[in-house]
Amino acid sequence: MTSRLPTSLHRTLSRYKPGDLRISPSRLLDTLHHSCQWGAAHRYGPQPTQTGMARLSLDANDAKVRAWMAREAEAVGCRTVVDGVGNQFFIRPGDRADAAPTAMGSHMDTQPTGGRYDGILGVVAGLEVMRTLHHRGLRTRYPLALVNWTNEEGARFPRSLAGSAVWAETLPLDQAWSLKDVNDPSITLRDALVEARMLGTHCDHRSLPLAAHFELHIEQGPILEQRDKRIGVVLGGQAYKWFDVEISGMECHTGSTPYEYRADALLCASRIIVEATLMAKEVGALASTGIIEARPGSVNTCPGTVRMTIDVRHARSDVVADLCQRIRARSAVLGRGTGDRHCTVRWDQTFESDAATFDPACIEAIRDVAVATVGSDRVLDMYSGAGHDSFSTSLRCPTGMIFVPSRDGISHNPSEFTEPEHW
Amino acid sequence: MTSRLPTSLHRTLSRYKPGDLRISPSRLLDTLHHSCQWGAAHRYGPQPTQTGMARLSLDANDAKVRAWMAREAEAVGCRTVVDGVGNQFFIRPGDRADAAPTAMGSHMDTQPTGGRYDGILGVVAGLEVMRTLHHRGLRTRYPLALVNWTNEEGARFPRSLAGSAVWAETLPLDQAWSLKDVNDPSITLRDALVEARMLGTHCDHRSLPLAAHFELHIEQGPILEQRDKRIGVVLGGQAYKWFDVEISGMECHTGSTPYEYRADALLCASRIIVEATLMAKEVGALASTGIIEARPGSVNTCPGTVRMTIDVRHARSDVVADLCQRIRARSAVLGRGTGDRHCTVRWDQTFESDAATFDPACIEAIRDVAVATVGSDRVLDMYSGAGHDSFSTSLRCPTGMIFVPSRDGISHNPSEFTEPEHW
Structure with missing residues (x-):
């Protein structure tokens, strides 16, 4: 320029x-x-x-x-x-x-x-x-x-x-x-x-x-x-994009449900947060979650639904766009999990700034x-x-x-x- | 018996x-x-x-x-x-x-x-x-x-x-x-x-x-x-123990704070949830989080405080006790992180059943x-x-x-x- x-x-x-x-x-x-x-x-x-x-x-x-x-x-x-x-x-x-x-x-x-x-x-x-x-x-x-x-x-x-x-x-x-x-x-x-x-x-x-x-x-x-x-x-x-992410699994009792029969929306959300951070670090970007809500919210019930935000930033707009795509793809894989039951992960972009x-x-x-x-x-x-x-x-x-x-x-x-x- | x-x-x-x-x-x-x-x-x-x-x-x-x-x-x-x-x-x-x-x-x-x-x-x-x-x-x-x-x-x-x-x-x-x-x-x-x-x-x-x-x-x-x-x-x-876990980090702006200067309580909480699950799986136990709250709750602010529950179960009381100790010790390590700033993790046992x-x-x-x-x-x-x-x-x-x-x-x-x- x-x-x-x-x-x-x-x-x-x-x-x-x-x-x-x-x-x-x-x-x-x-x-x-x-x-x-x-x-x-x-x-x-x-x-x-x-x-x-x-x-x-x-x-x-x-x-x-x-x-x-x-x-x-x-x-x-x-x-x-x-x-x-x-x-x-x-x-x-x-x-x-x-x-x-x-x-x-x-x-x-x-x-x-x-x-x-x-x-x-x-x-x-x-x-x-x-x-x-x-x-x-x-x-x-x-x-x-x-x-x-x-x-x-x-x-x-x-x-x-x-x-x-x-x-x-x-x-x-x-x-x-x-x-x-x-x-x-x-x-x-x-x-x-x-x-x-x-x-x-x-x-x-x-x-x-x-x-x-x-x-x-x-x-x-x-x-x-x-x-x-x-x-x-x-x-x-920095360029940035904001997303609302909704993870839909299945409520279940924490005591009577083995891991292979769970679709624990909060465990899935936690994995997405951890992996998004690692993926962002690899390219010198930032991925952050500021808001998280887990339902129904009971000590002995694995959450069936989690809603959270993800905020992705980097000095280059193309890096942000590419990283967001890869985090989304990875979140779908994490949602599928390894057991019999799956979480679905829905992403809505709520804001972006070049x-x-x-x-x-x-x-x-x-x-x-x-x-x-x-x-x-x-x-x-x-x-x-x-x-x-x-x-x-x-x-x-x-x-x-x-x-x-x-x-x-x-x-x-x-x-x-x-x-x-x-x- | x-x-x-x-x-x-x-x-x-x-x-x-x-x-x-x-x-x-x-x-x-x-x-x-x-x-x-x-x-x-x-x-x-x-x-x-x-x-x-x-x-x-x-x-x-x-x-x-x-x-x-x-x-x-x-x-x-x-x-x-x-x-x-x-x-x-x-x-x-x-x-x-x-x-x-x-x-x-x-x-x-x-x-x-x-x-x-x-x-x-x-x-x-x-x-x-x-x-x-x-x-x-x-x-x-x-x-x-x-x-x-x-x-x-x-x-x-x-x-x-x-x-x-x-x-x-x-x-x-x-x-x-x-x-x-x-x-x-x-x-x-x-x-x-x-x-x-x-x-x-x-x-x-x-x-x-x-x-x-x-x-x-x-x-x-x-x-x-x-x-x-x-x-x-x-x-x-199964024996079980319930805990209230409070993770105290430091609020920071998602855009202007590099990872090494963060003490992101939600990232720390997510790591604890993911690792507690892995540790429980290793010994055939269950560790689950049903309730999580992150403050202050803004898209572009890394949470400074997270409160969550952890529920740990196994058919043997001694396995539960040992696993809880190891998850607690690991959570302290995860809180310390690798950057300049740290989260502290406080555990309160709220219930136990042999x-x-x-x-x-x-x-x-x-x-x-x-x-x-x-x-x-x-x-x-x-x-x-x-x-x-x-x-x-x-x-x-x-x-x-x-x-x-x-x-x-x-x-x-x-x-x-x-x-x-x-x-």
Whole structure:
């Protein structure tokens, strides 16, 4: 892939000398926690900031933090554009008014038992950049934008990256609008936009193009911490597929049924989990089961039915597709077993995401600055395991991501934490 | 073990010629279904008898069927004794009034989603024996008894074999009395006895001895059907131990956490299930998991905690004890894994039952009659995989059990069925 990054921008970034222009870490920290007053939940310690978050997309707290974001961005010279799916674009003019802005974006919504960093850090860091430029009285040749993407988590409306996907035209606006609140299906995403006063005029990557999109995000994994790195330069995002797998065997009494007459759905499920892991390891991929339910659920009854999920990931879409096929085939063999009775294994694909490839010039620019800031031995090239709004933008504009360490690799959890010095 | 069966009884049984005295199969069938009017539930077909049962111990339906049982037994010459835990003894006098009765016993209570045969068949078959003797005007030298043991299932009050264990003095009466209704802990078993008018005078194997105990029961497994046998001669009951196993790892994101940094509690649990099965197979034992719960339960989060049960069985108590130790040791190794992060595995034993050994003379008597009735190629010596009241009685008097086939090996299920011709 050749870079689509505007040469002028590339040159500007490459010429940047670290230390010429620094943000205020304490202001960034204060702002992050200030913004978390809307949706703070799940206290885990005595300090005021020792809580997690429950700020579901477009709920009352999200409406409040969005209104606050707009006031803060406008106070440092940005104008606000809200599109048809509630994405907020805070645009800071450059010398060339005709050019597309270079964006920094992430999301302010959280999981119901989320933390204070996932998404939030990226948006408030972008606000801190705007404030720094403003207070230093600096103008840029090209416009800049800070973007707060709607419903990234998919926790309230069950489609992750919904806002950025509408902008990228991989999700039609009317499909996004008709997404239903998982807790109250009478509320659509469009209803929630109206309620939050966030229903703007439809615009997408054609009508509101971005010259590039940069996203600072917590790693949500343990790699940087374990390898004692400070900054991850993200080369792209893994492809992944999700499946609901149903294993149908036959209930039987644990005491009176010899193995050869069993069709134990849970034993079959366990074998699939173990073998899927081994098969994934062989090709450097990941296969994981997060949800499992076994029925009927009695100590002395072998389960007749198991429903579980399987999540398969790798940096290459073709590796994911091939591995999924082989795991499915193997699961059918495991279902047949060696005894007289068999389990049947049914697979339903529930979601898939192709691999995301980030822009070489963006990657290089991020790496150069990272190395200059923390030294080459503290910088790591890596792939993103989780999905991000940058996956959507990477389809439409040059995109890059910056990862910072997650303590213990914990994310989607109230105790999610990133050392402020790692920002 | 040498037989404790009275010589006189042994001689009588050994002299029995099949065909001299036959029950009425149609009356037995009618009686079984008649008794199921109290507690019928879970319809699965259009025929009146195509339902399962939900007759929990000492509930209103159990009280009705108990009152009906007493009327029917008394109508054919039995006197009723109810003991302190509600066990009903219907005693038919013999010529020798001073001798202990030879008993036929099982239970009338069912699982909440139970069938029409488990326990019920054994009790109504005993009633049919009493009726046959009565209508033929036959007297026996020794008294006979039909026993309806209380709370065999342990489904309402969580201690299986409770009534027979009190009789056998392996469960103190006050402990049985204080068992709490699993659905309404404000009700004790003693309260339920009073409510059902089934609180009698305490008596046990000392004050109300039985000369022997025979139990006809459905197999609750597939062996007889699969091997085309009609009657199982039960040599004893498997020992078993139940465990709650808790595996504590660490939640992590399925996409951003390489295997070496995971402590995936569900992967660890799956390995334990698979390896416990292999280890049990090696020694001819059974290890099974019926209940599993994984938290937090999200497609893209590796579970941090899994709770599951493990049920280990073998005909010998020492084999069970040794196997359980080895599975526990192996689970600790599997928990440690090969990566940087570990799962801890905690085991709590929740129940154990020693192997039951039945009486050689009772076994021989049953086998002789079975062979004479259906031919030696349709009779199979076997062990009971499930627990039965006969396990309790075997500790205090010569005991034997007769198994009849279960269609598809299904039990503890509304569709439980045994061909009437197999009775």
